[in-house]
Amino acid sequence: MLCVMEGDHMNINCNIQHALIWHKELYVGGGTHVYRLFVKYLKELGFNVITITTSYVLEKGDEEESKVIVVNKSLFRDEIIKLVTKLRPKIIVRISGPLLDRVIPPVLKKNTIIINYIHFPYDATIRLMESILRLKNISLIALVDDIAINLLRALLFKRESEMDRPSENSIILTNSNFTRYIVETVWGINAYTLYPTLLEESPKPLNYDAFANKVKNLIAMLGTYTIGKRYHFIPIVAKHLRNYGIVIMGSTPSQLNKLYYKTLSLINNMLNVRNILMLSNVDESVKKYILSRSVALLHLRFFEHFGIAILEGIKYGNIPLVHTSGGQYEICKNFFPHWCRFFASVNPNDIGIELSKILDELSSYTVDELYRGYVKAFDVLKRRFSFNTFKENLDSMIKSFLHEVM
Structure with a gap:
């Protein structure tokens, strides 16, 4: 289902358990692949999954994975607060965009699990350079080249800062140990590595x-x-x-x-x-x-x-x-x-x-x-790297929190 949120009008049943996913730009790519993994996982747990985004450019049929609410980019914070206030979701997952635990007021976080899935802290450019250079076998030329490209992207996209330090009350997940090292070094917080996987439970090989x-x-x-x-x-x-x-x-x-x-x-x-x-x-x-x-x-x-x-x-x-x-x-x-x-x-x-x-x-x-x-x-x-592995790993990270809020 695809809907556009206008004011307070949402046709959503608030008497069931909801999970909210914040994915700033919903298009074909690695971030959206992770989004689909979370949608599948949460639906298997029995949640009604609602996605909030500012950009939706997927093909027809993709929206059937969850209810998608498209909001105005300049008003997304207000719209997210409205949605959380109305639905009181048990789980909120951030896939991309500004970190939600800095957007949502503390009173609305009670009995809610907030998961910040961090692909990469792009805006930590200078400290990122200092951190990566401590790794072994890193080419300075390659590093400077990569940082220059990210700076260019930041200027062209006018990327909103994702460097607001996440709340220690949220679960910080990263997509590799490489990213986790940067996150922990730059932010000084603990994070967990949750590798993305294929969407299939049992993929089939070529004969x-x-x-x-x-x-x-x-x-x-x-x-x-x-x-x-x-x-x-x-x-x-x-x-x-x-x-x-x-x-x-x-x-x-x-x-x-x-x-x-x-x-x-x-x-x-x-x-x-x-x-x-x-x-x-x-x-x-x-x-x-x-x-x-x-x-x-x-x-x-x-x-x-x-x-x-x-x-x-x-x-x-x-x-x-x-x-x-x-x-x-x-x-x-x-x-x-x-x-x-x-x-x-x-x-x-x-x-x-x-x-x-x-x-x-x-x-x-x-x-x-x-x-x-x-x-x-x-x-x-x-x-x-099958979906079953993703599910087992995520279970081990959040099941104890789920028991507290369900």
């Missing part, structure tokens, strides 16, 4: 025949068309991978994303790059088909918070190619070290050279050898 029929020189990329994903590196990287085709599948939820996509297309045409295919806003069936046919998933972002695309790539038999930084490196190194491949360079020309060597090495394996590696990776994926 041998489907795996063997993959296009041997096809590389996929997946993610929103945003500067942080570094798709602008691809024209230079692709020149080192002339024997490979690269298919980019990305969403364009905002005008800025659309501009970035059009600019990339123009650059590719100007440079006469012929081995890149850029697709925008593909549906699930197209994404599944391409990932089922490609052999590798290239993830160019440095210091990715997590990278749900990596799990999707592994699910369909792709070998992730990731940078040695951030959450994506953490996931690959800790869970899929035999399957993922890593590059450490930070400029596109050197990245292209590294990837060329990696792909040459992979081409030396037989289909049987690669399939055995895939089966092993999929087994880890199913055990550690």
Whole structure:
């Protein structure tokens, strides 16, 4: 159900247990994937789930996951307070946007669990630099590049500060140990790592025949068309991978994303790059088909918070190619070290050279050898990154709080 909140008029039954999710921008991407995990989890607990957002650009049918209330961006605080006052939800989950425990008055927090799910504290730029440099094997050039991009994003989007320190009475969840380290260092508070997972309880692997029929020189990329994903590196990287085709599948939820996509297309045409295919806003069936046919998933972002695309790539038999930084490196190194491949360079020309060597090495394996590696990776994926794992981990974090408020 999709509705637009106008004043105090809401057709919601207030006699049942409600859970409220605050997700500032509801569009296809990693944040919305986490949102769907929480919706599914809360619905299985028996809650009536209501989502409040300022931007809704999903496809038809997606709104059936929960009741979605679209509010004016400048009035969202007042509207959230009205909604909490009326419904008195037992659980409030923040996926993106300003932290709700600083918005909601203390009197309305009684008998309510507030969960702040933190993707990344973008606005902690200077202290973020100091914190990350304490980590091992971090390139200063890559770090400065990443921070510069985040500063540009902050200026272009006029991002509202998410750096208001969360209340110690809320549950702070992060999407990786990498993000948790930054949150705990910057804010000086305890946080828990809750890895995003696939939405399926029991995902199914590709069979041998489907795996063997993959296009041997096809590389996929997946993610929103945003500067942080570094798709602008691809024209230079692709020149080192002339024997490979690269298919980019990305969403364009905002005008800025659309501009970035059009600019990339123009650059590719100007440079006469012929081995890149850029697709925008593909549906699930197209994404599944391409990932089922490609052999590798290239993830160019440095210091990715997590990278749900990596799990999707592994699910369909792709070998992730990731940078040695951030959450994506953490996931690959800790869970899929035999399957993922890593590059450490930070400029596109050197990245292209590294990837060329990696792909040459992979081409030396037989289909049987690669399939055995895939089966092993999929087994880890199913055990550690299925929805059942997400549910069990979240249960262990909040069930004791639930007993207090139910």
